[in-house]
Amino acid sequence: MIINASLPGSGGGMKFASGSYTGTGTYSASSPASLTFDFAPKVLMVFRTSTSTGGSAGNLLRSEASKCYFIQNLDLLTTEYVKGRGFGAQSYQGPFGKKSADGKTISWYEDNSADDWLYNKSGETYSYAAFG
Amino acid sequence: MTIIEIAALENGAHRNQTGTFATIPDGWAVVPESVEIPDTFPFVIPAVEGQVVTALLPGVVPDPASDPEPEPTQLDRLEAQIAYTALMTDTLIESEE
Numbered sequence: 001m002i003i004n005a006s007l008p009g010s011g012g013g014m015k016f017a018s019g020s021y022t023g024t025g026t027y028s029a030s031s032p033a034s035l036t037f038d039f040a041p042k043v044l045m046v047f048r049t050s051t052s053t054g055g056s057a058g059n060l061l062r063s064e065a066s067k068c069y070f071i072q073n074l075d076l077l078t079t080e081y082v083k084g085r086g087f088g089a090q091s092y093q094g095p096f097g098k099k100s101a102d103g104k105t106i107s108w109y110e111d112n113s114a115d116d117w118l119y120n121k122s123g124e125t126y127s128y129a130a131f132g
Numbered sequence: 133m134t135i136i137e138i139a140a141l142e143n144g145a146h147r148n149q150t151g152t153f154a155t156i157p158d159g160w161a162v163v164p165e166s167v168e169i170p171d172t173f174p175f176v177i178p179a180v181e182g183q184v185v186t187a188l189l190p191g192v193v194p195d196p197a198s199d200p201e202p203e204p205t206q207l208d209r210l211e212a213q214i215a216y217t218a219l220m221t222d223t224l225i226e227s228e229e
Contacts, residue, residue, distance in 0.1 A: 019151025022174050024141055031141045038154045069138070105157075121176075122145065122193070 009115030015039045015132040020049065025122025029081060029096070032109035033120035040103030041130035043100045045071040050125035068117055074099060074106065086110065134163040138180055144191050145174040156183045163188065 017037055024033065035044070047070050067090040077085050078100040086095025086108025094110035095118060110118040119126055137147040137160050156162055161178065163169065163185045171178055175191035218224040 017151055019149060021147075021149045024143070024145035024147060024174050026141050026143055026145065031143075034147060035149060036157050036160075080222075 009034045015041075016063045016130065017041070017132075020125055023120040023122055023124040023126065026120065027110055027112065027118060029109050029110070030112070032107040033087070033118075034105055034107040035128055035130075036105045037130055038104070039132045040074075040099075041106070041132040042074055043071065044074055044087075044106055044128060045130075046119050046126055046128045048119065048124060049127045050123075068119075069095060071121070072097060072106075074103070077106070081109075083125045087119035094118075134169075135160045136163060136174070136178060136185065138178065140191075142196050143175075146153050146176060146178065161185045183205075 017039070021033075021035065024031075026033070035046075069084065069087055069090060072085060072087070076082075077097055079098055079101055081096040081098045083094055083096050084090070085097030087097070088095040088108070088110050091110070091112065093112040095108050097106065097108040099106050107115065110120070112118070134148060134150045135152065135153060135156055139159060140146055161180045161183045167185055167188055170188055170190040172190040172193050173188070175193045177189040177191050178185050179187040179189075215224070
């Protein structure tokens with residue numbers, strides 16, 4: 001879903017997109033997870049919506065309790081990977097995040113294949129909401 | 133609508149995204165609702181015409197237990213070399229247990 005809403009004083013108006021994706025199970029910088037948008041979002045929120053690995057899927061408090069990065073201010077991302085700017089559990093392996101030069105594609109990865117909390121676990125369903 | 137990246141990742145999965153898109157990114161294709169999505173998704177083999185998927189065949193879901201052994205580190209190699217040298221020179225330190 002995309003909503004284009006004009007907000008007072010916002011100039012070009014606000015854009016919103018939501019949707020979902022299924023995790024591919026890949027990790028590492030060579031095969032990152034990614035989401036692509038028709039606009040360059042300012043904020044992106046991702047959370048798990050399936051429960052094959054247990055836990056309380058779709059609950060943002062659960063994500064917070066697990067020390068997961070599930071919402072990012074994309075203005076802080078660069079075109080190079082930066083630790084702590086991806087989506088998944090906080091660890092020394094990441095998650096690393098970056099955006100494309102046009103800001104429309106957000107990519108992230110973690111150097112830990114055993115981590116179930118990278119938001120790209122094989123077969124898991126994740127939902128997202130983006131604001132720009 | 134659901135879109136998938138036409139090229140597979142190294143493990144056979146395809147990046148995918150469901151939402152509303154004004155334009156389809158290069159290298160991606162739309163999966164029409166008429167195309168059945170196999171249970172193995174996103175491990176699928178797509179048939180694509182232009183930027184439209186015409187069929188999705190089931191792919192092979194990798195077994196996590198079959199992940200390849202990691203390459204030995206320099207420290208692993210050094211320890212192996214030391215153990216081998218100790219065995220060959222009969223200088224291996226025996227355990228006190």
